[in-house]
Amino acid sequence: AQKVTQAQTEISVVEKEDVTLDCVYETRDTTYYLFWYKQPPSGELVFLIRRNSFDEQNEISGRYSWNFQKSTSSFNFTITASQVVDSAVYFCALTPNAGNMLTFGGGTRLMVKP
């Protein structure tokens, strides 16, 4: 069975602060994919990033960066210099390499105040 845990249910920061969203996962599969999605107030989940279990390189995209550590089963997401538009619910998710089903974490609601 797979499990994804996002221990932070809600985070509140002031604009321009850096913030890290934690994601810890459990799986027995040797190959798998991890995802982050953003859900703004409009409701639609927006795909942010995919990482496969063989690729432990960190990824940076603008103000967003992701740190994947297989040794600790973590896939954390950092927003640098946060902005009000970053306010959303963020979900971490996991799927086996040959599978279709995503297992989601409970989500972290990020509130960025001006």
Added chain:
Amino acid sequence: DVKVTQSSRYLVKRTGEKVFLECVQDMDHENMFWYRQDPGLGLRLIYFSYDVKMKEKGDIPEGYSVSREKKERFSLILESASTNQTSMYLCATKSGQGRQPQHFGDGTRLSIL
């Protein structure tokens, strides 16, 4: 861009009614999914379909059924709505297996009175 369209953003129904939630995609994806989203629980899979007329149960199928008569359309049916089915329902589609991301619709906020 993948377009996933859910028929209603908001829906209010009464206990005992039969409720249909519709989802249409325009990208010829094989896989379609129905989730419900509740605070603190994330998204939980109700059913998914990997082809026309094919379906598999997800984590919480009780009280729901699905229909996929055409590749582009996937319907979620609440046979006899109950108040504990008040929730946000999200449809998603996906091409292939594993590495491909799922693409989501805007969601339907369903209230059962």
